[in-house]
Amino acid sequence: MYDYYLGGKDNFAVDREAAEKVLSSAPEIRQVAVENRAFLGRVVEFLAAEGIRQFIDIGTGLPTRGNVNEVAQAAASGARVICVDHDPVVCTHARALLEDTGNVAVVQAAMEQPAQILADPAVRGLIDFAEPVAVLFFSVLHFATDATPIVTAFRDMMTPGSYLALSHGVPSQVPGGSETAGEVRQVYGRSNSPGGAFRTEAEILELFSGFEIVEPGLVPLADWRNSEPAAAAARTWLLGGVGRLR
Ligand SMILES: C[S@@+](CC[C@H](N)C(=O)[O-])C[C@H]1O[C@@H](n2cnc3c(N)ncnc32)[C@H](O)[C@@H]1O
Incomplete structure (x- = not known):
């Protein structure tokens, strides 16, 4: 569904159908997905500039242009990246595309x-938790x-100087309010990423416990260290931020 929002070709009829249902309730989602990718790029570049060379990207999605390993390795050759996703189709595609x-x-x-992720042989082989790591x-x-x-x-598991970065759905950011959020949740409820919860800004800030949030804080994605102009629609649905472990 996310790949379809982004205009990608790696999606099935069932994904497109569900994504169209979401877009009929919330057409701005397409722009939000594009903004989320742009935010991801700026965050990973920032982290590489801060000296981070190891990344664990949770819920990595299909590797489309500008995925974490591409941005990280362009910014810092030799950067090591673990891509985690629960979706077998995502993982099969990702393995095929990233094998070289x-x-x-x-x-x-x-x-x-x-615990299963942290014990995985690939994680243990590529990530050294004695060094700073970014978990995304x-x-x-x-x-x-x-x-x-x-x-x-x-x-x-993280050593001080490591980073947590996230973007997250927030009810107050949904233009159509709880009715639209409910419609979208209903579609996702029938997908392989059901359940879950949008959290308030305060609840998301609590997830940064132990981390010092870097400027400009938890903000609409288009406002995070961005010099490009962004449409109002790109400031909806998600907030994002980055924290440095004290
Ligand atoms: C909206 S996409 C985000 C992709 C990418 N992180 C990005 O921001 O461009 C969400 C991804 O998270 C994955 N996902 C959803 N629930 C998950 C879970 N419980 N554990 C791991 N991955 C999950 C989905 O399969 C999907 O690939």
Whole structure:
């Protein structure tokens, strides 16, 4: 569905049908998806400039242009990236597309099983938790009913100077209010990413417990260290931010 919003070709009829249902309730979602990718790019470039060379990208999605490993390795050659997704189709595509890319591994796992992710041989082989690492949750934590234990499990492995970055759905950002949010949730309820919860700004800020949020804080994605103009629609649905572990 996300690939379809982004104008990609890696989607099936069932994805397109569900995505069209979402777009009929919330046409701005397409622009939000594009803005989310742009935010991802700016965040990964920022993290590389901060000296981060290891990334764990949770809910990585189909590797389309500007995915985390592409941005990270362009900014810092030799950057190591773990791509995690629970969707077997995403993982199969990702493995095929990334097989010739060094220092990148794909792990099929649900984020609700952080211990399984952390124990995965690919993670243990590529990531050294004695060094700073960035754990990324772009547009995925709102699919988790309880996000705190997920973030905490990773935070507990991270050394000071590591980073948490996320974008997340927030009810107050939905232009059509709770009615539109309900319609969209209904479509996702029948997908393989059901359940989950949009969280308030305060609840998302709590996920950064132990982290110092870097400027400009938790903001609409288009406002995060962005010099490009953005349409009002691109400021809806999601907020994003980056925190540095104290
Ligand atoms: C909206 S896409 C975001 C893709 C990418 N992170 C980005 O921001 O461009 C959400 C991705 O998260 C994955 N996902 C959803 N629930 C998940 C879960 N419980 N564990 C792991 N991945 C999940 C989906 O399969 C999908 O690929």
